[in-house]
Amino acid sequence: MTWLVTGGAGYIGSHVVKALADGGESVVVLDDLSTGDETRIPAGVALERGSVLDRAVLDAVLERHAVTGVVHIAAKKQVGESVARPLFYYHENVGGLQTVLEASAAAGVKRFLFSSSAAVYGMPDVELVTEDTPCQPLSPYGETKLAGEWMVEAVGRAHGMATACMRYFNVAGAASPELGDPGIFNLVPMVFERLEAGRSPLIFGDDYPTADGTCVRDYIHVADIASAHVAAARKLAADPDARLVLNIGKGEGVSVAEMIDVIREVSGHEDIKAEIAPRRAGDPARVVASAERIRTELDWEARHGVREMVESAWAGWRHRHPQG
Helix, strand or coil, X not given: CEEXXXXXXCHHHHHHHHHHHHCCCEEEEEECCCCCCHHHCCCCCEEEECCCCCHHHHHHHHHHCCCCEEEECCCCCCHHHHHHCHHHHHHHHHHHHHHHHHHHHHHCCCEEEEEEEHHHCCCCCCCCECCCCCCCCCCHHHHHHHHHHHHHHHHHHHHCCEEEEEEECXXXXXXXXXXXXXXXXXXHHHHHHHHHCCCCCEEECCCCCXXXXXXXXXXXXXXXXXXXXXXXXXXXHHCCCCEEEEEECCCCCEEHHHHHHHHHHHHCXXXXXXXXXXXXXXXXXXXXXXXXXXXXXXXXXXXXXXXXXXXXXXXXXXXXXXXX
């Protein structure tokens, strides 16, 4: 059995590739390297450079490597950019997935994992977000992920594929420094950047109906994201009728203020206090996953805590910014 991981040279993709390879799975990566880095790919794993929008490339890769399962991670993922460029996001994310599904169905692939997002939920007004919580995405990015889930399930049923749609919550950390998040779009690296510049990290609103007034989120270590994919891949291999939609989260809420305090401590910038800024439109007060279904379906649960996430993320930041 060989797994094709699209976007496997990216931040999350490279962790999934490493976990699959470490678990004894045969893996090949397809990545256009627009944001990925080939040095992230483990030794012994083949890299095919190309776009998920290129059907000819996909057909050739699937045949050349006798691919039997696909993990589709390649996508554009910036919420703000998706609002400004909705057609681009629909083209890249929905069009790219359509092309991968077409090629997979034609090649007889029988296992398909799709990288989805908690963005499909929008602003859920619930204590814990279950997989049955109504999906009301607030951005074109979230819409492309929800549409992607519909496509994966429909194609899976039509072509006899076992499928899993994995809804990531707030990803952070690194399995090793060289695999750290190279982007500065998520909370942890954004706070690192401001602290390193001697600037106060920003908290957007401190008047939410939460314990300390700041937004509460479910942070999940990227290594746990990767191990969840390995568990899902094995489930699909064992159950050809599987139709999974799963949250990947810890099931624990951490406030933005609490997270920033951990980041300040780990980075040695405790002297720089956070600054309160106005609320951002569309920020829900609390988004925390229910992790019960993934525990039941895959016998899986997150192993890493918040401090481990921040410490590993900081090691990755120092690896890329050795001079501070």
